[in-house]
Amino acid sequence: MQSKHFPYRQWLRPTGLRSVRLITGLVLFTYVGTHLLNHSLGNISLAWLERDLLVQKFIWQGWFRTAVLYGVLVTHFFLGLWALYERRSVHWTPGQVAQLVLGLCIPPLLANHVVNTRVAFAESGLNKGYAQLLYSFGVDSPFFGRVQLILLVVAWLHGCYGIWFWLRLKPWFGAWRSVLLSVAVLLPVLALLGFLQGGREVIALAQDPVWRAAAIRPAIIGTGSQNLWLARLRNDFLFFDGGALLLALAARLVRTVRERRGGRLCVLYPDGRKIFAPLGFSVLEASRIAGVPHASSCGGRARCTLCRVRVLSDAPWPAPAEAERRVLERLGVDPRTVRLACQLRQIHDLSVWPLVPPAAPAAFLQRSQRDVMPQERFAAFMFVDMRNSTRLAAAQLPFDSIFVVGRFLSAVSSAVVQGGGLPNQFLGGRSARDIWLKLRAVHCLSSGARRGAVGGCQY
Structure with a gap:
């Protein structure tokens, strides 16, 4: 208005x-x-x-x-x-x-x-x-x-x-x-x-x-x-x-x-730190005064967009100026939730979440930042564990253990992909180490080398 x-x-x-x-x-x-x-x-x-x-x-x-x-x-x-x-x-x-x-x-x-x-x-x-x-x-x-x-x-x-x-x-x-x-x-x-x-x-x-x-x-x-x-x-x-x-x-x-002598505002960061800055300070200026690392490359000129933050506050904040609005539109973000910290001069307490790591490399500026712009989405994470995998690996031959674990991972991954998900990581504890040691032993013995002469097999 x-x-x-x-x-x-x-x-x-x-x-x-x-x-x-x-x-x-x-x-x-x-x-x-x-x-x-x-x-x-x-x-x-x-x-x-x-x-x-x-x-x-x-x-x-x-x-x-x-x-x-x-x-x-x-x-x-x-x-x-x-x-x-x-x-x-x-x-x-x-x-x-x-x-x-x-x-x-x-x-x-x-x-x-x-x-x-x-x-x-x-x-x-x-x-x-x-x-x-x-x-x-x-x-x-x-x-x-x-x-x-x-x-x-x-x-x-x-x-x-x-x-x-x-x-x-x-x-x-x-x-x-x-x-x-x-x-x-x-x-x-x-x-x-x-x-x-x-x-x-x-x-x-x-x-x-x-x-x-x-x-x-x-x-x-x-x-x-x-x-x-x-x-x-x-x-x-x-x-x-x-x-x-x-x-x-x-x-x-x-x-x-x-x-x-005037009032102050409080800026809350994701790690729980609270910064009190005078009214009229931008979020980026508040971060710099308090020594909080905050990505920025253009000196607060609304050009690099590295200082952008997600605003987590119900209090009203000023509408973006024309230059900031054009930058946010180019990034494809909603100015009602994402703002440039160098341009946001709040008069009420607010909580922000920086969207770019403080040590962002210069190559980040040369990429299409719209493709790497963080977005808030609902996600479901499923953790699947193979019960008694250590006992199973100890009772089987190395290649049999690998075959069983491979079939298990294949079945779980196929089910996740069919459900629209994406397998992310495969982690193992003691069972994975046992399988690896057995495979190393089989490799050393099948290579024809004598045990004492193979330094890589000294386990």
Whole structure:
């Protein structure tokens, strides 16, 4: 009822926000990739850099494309802060920590570049090219040149981590992993080499006073007052970025205090363990905080489905979001009984039964999980025992004992199969050991070997 009358609340759920963050991240990753391709042309010449820059501006400039690009950038920035606030600080993998740290480093590294290129062009009409930027980075401000190089590496690595988290669960990723890794390493290396080669060419050209006067005239690089205004705007953006980060951390602190003072819910596991977690925690987060092994591979993004549990509780629980519902439908399970532990945020006590072993191998992800999905069925088990089998085996010759036991197993198995059952195991105690020892003795004697010379028959 809630999702029917208030559909916008679905977008506030973690899965919906992650989808938006993924889309915006792909747009920005494409933008960074085209920048790196442009930089790599510096290995040819400065003229090729400037020539491809026109194509770059044609693709990404214009009022509509600029609005879309910066709208995506702002959205991804705030969704990143939201992810920092939302994510619990338990059991972070090194890859997740690296992605988070790299993402937080991008805004301060990007501030100077954005202000002196896009903002300068939009506000003052300063159309700077590679010659002006490389001269600034190599001659006027070497510090910002190093910042630009670090920005290229940090932004590309952040995007590569996001792509890896997104594609690593795809069935075809294993076959293409080496190719994608080669591209991910080769492109930034070529871009950095092109950036440095273009900088060397600009420094050589700057030795000519005529070229230098034409390239850095105020109509292109801006006047002193314009550059001062741009510097102040850059500093304001840095203060804003730092304040937004501190606000996200403060919100986490406030949330922690409220959770300690608020109510708690109890999660009961099949082995009888009870875990008490603050309200708002997912079942997976409760398991990790208490140190209970729980299978999960995607980091709580509703992708791997390894954390699924069967809910054994009469208390109502929230309906699954759209992303979780699609995953459960793909598995062919009923969302009224089976849920993803990373998405189930219960407000009442509940009992769960994890359906995937905690140490599930990675090959489990490549199989059709629908075929191995546990199902609850009624089953009847029958145990059949052969009475006095030990005495029977001792009184008969070995092959006669095997014949009698074989006929008995054949008769019982045929009856089970005819009744629609499935024979599962054949176990034996002392009688089976006696039969095996007698067969070993017959084998040793019939082989013609002397008793003392056959080590395998020393029983």
